Amino acid sequence: MIPRKGAKKKTVTFDLPGYDGWQPRADQVSLFQYFENGGLKGVEVAHRRWGKDEIALRLFLYMAHKRIGNYWHMLPLNNQGRKAIWESVNPLTGHRRIDENFPELLRTDTRETDMFIRFKSGSTYQVIGSDSYKNLLGSPPVGVVYSEFGLTNPMAWGEVSPILEQNGGWAMFIGVPAGDNHFKRIFDFARSELGQKDGWYAELIDAYHSPVFTLEQLEREKRNLIATFGEDQGLALFSQNYECQWGTVVIGSYFGKQMKQLWSDRHITRVPWRPDLEVETFWDLGVDDSTSIWFMQQVGKQYLFIDYYEATGYAMGHYAKVLKEKPYVYGNHWMPHDVEQRHMSQESEIARSVREVAEALGVKPVITVRRPRNMDDIIYVHIPAIRNILPSCWFDEIKCAQGIACLENYAAEYDEEKKVQSNRPLHNWCSHGVDSFRTMVAGYRPVDTARIQSVSEYMQNIDLHPFGG
Secondary structure (H helix, E strand, O other): OOOOOOOOOOOOOOOOOOOOOOOOOOOOHHHHHHHHOOOOEEEEEEOOOOOHHHHHHHHHHHHHOOOOOEEEEEEOOHHHHHHHHHOOEOOOOOOEHHHHHOOHHHEEEEEOOOOEEEEOOOOEEEEEEOOOHHHHOOOOOOEEEEEOHHHOOOHHHHOOHHHHHHHOOEEEEEEOOOOOOHHHHHHHHHHHOOOOOOOOEEEEEOHHHOOOOOHHHHHHHHHHHHHHHOHHHHHHHHHHHOOOOOOOOOOOEOOHHHHHHHHHOOOEEOOOOOOOOOEEEEEEOOOOOEEEEEEEEEEOOEEEEEEEEEEEOOOHHHHHHHHHHOOOOEEEEEEEHHHHOEEEEOOEEEEEEHHHHHHHOOOOOEEEEOOOOOHHHHHHHHHHHHHHHHHHEEEEOOOOHHHHHHHHHOEEEEEOOOOEEEEEEOOOOOHHHHHHHHHHHHHOOOOOOOOOOOHHHHHHHOOOOOOOO
């Protein structure tokens, strides 16, 4: 457990009509006071039912009347936000949490469809998902809470961070551990900044160090989880949700163990581009959905992923420009089957395929990769193939950060009714990076490597030891 700051018994003052007198518990005070006193970035890792979103809602109420602006309450998916925040009912009162925390007397407008509230103060509050935040970038926020950040698209922080930096806004990251992923890394960074001027706030509270559950209740919950999910997964769930342990992988993760091993083996490090070798690219295509691209060089029997790019809402011209602006000499561009689909464009009266458009823009040659016949191909062929090839892969931890996060967090759907992981991958922000990686395992054939030295020799020769030296 990370030692907590001393919780002062100061109360929080809400001089607002309709305020119900809520006060944070003693173990919640320091988090609230950090932001109340002008803190800008804080990470709270706390067990299930600690009250993380409750603190967030009360903080939004306070801040919306302290500084006029837009405030976002972000969950991994938009529909999760609707269930967990907007439509959630307090079982003790029978009232919606959103109505209890934001009295009607303080509002001028409430929109159910897009989970939006406008306060009389002029501020706005909105529940959104990391799968839809880009739609709101035209109305920049001054405060954001990232709830369940370990399952959230990390780009939702990467793209919002400069906005908050510019306008002096704040961000709070809350959740339980979800493997050694971006949530763990931002927590470690926040902890390293404690005590610095304008430093972060970092706190970890497990269920044994808060007043929410008794020891008897925790033991009962552990037995229930083991009985429901089996010993291994039941203990992993308890470890994450109540003991706040980082060591376990994302529950239901397809590649979590392999990615954890890559971190341990220092295969995720700084991986330099080798100018004397061509760069192969592997794509997943989308317009309204994301297009993602991996950049790879084969060295010996190893695969060096030196770069990754992902964006939404652009046509092929954008991606051709991105490729041209990089210094790489390209080999083949491997794209999924839908590259052969024909579309009308404003530039031509003749319908052309995406492949024809790409090659006309200089992205060539394009190699079309056969589509999977069905979901079984993905589950029983592609996913095992990715697991098999990952030990031979190296990833640049900075340029490939988003793609690494996709591989770490790609997981099976959870069946709420049956309380089990399904056999189908969850389609969310991770899917695009994994789908472009699947393009590689489904289509790429290694080149003749007899003349190419091993990756270890290469990295040693450029004075960058492959094990992190």
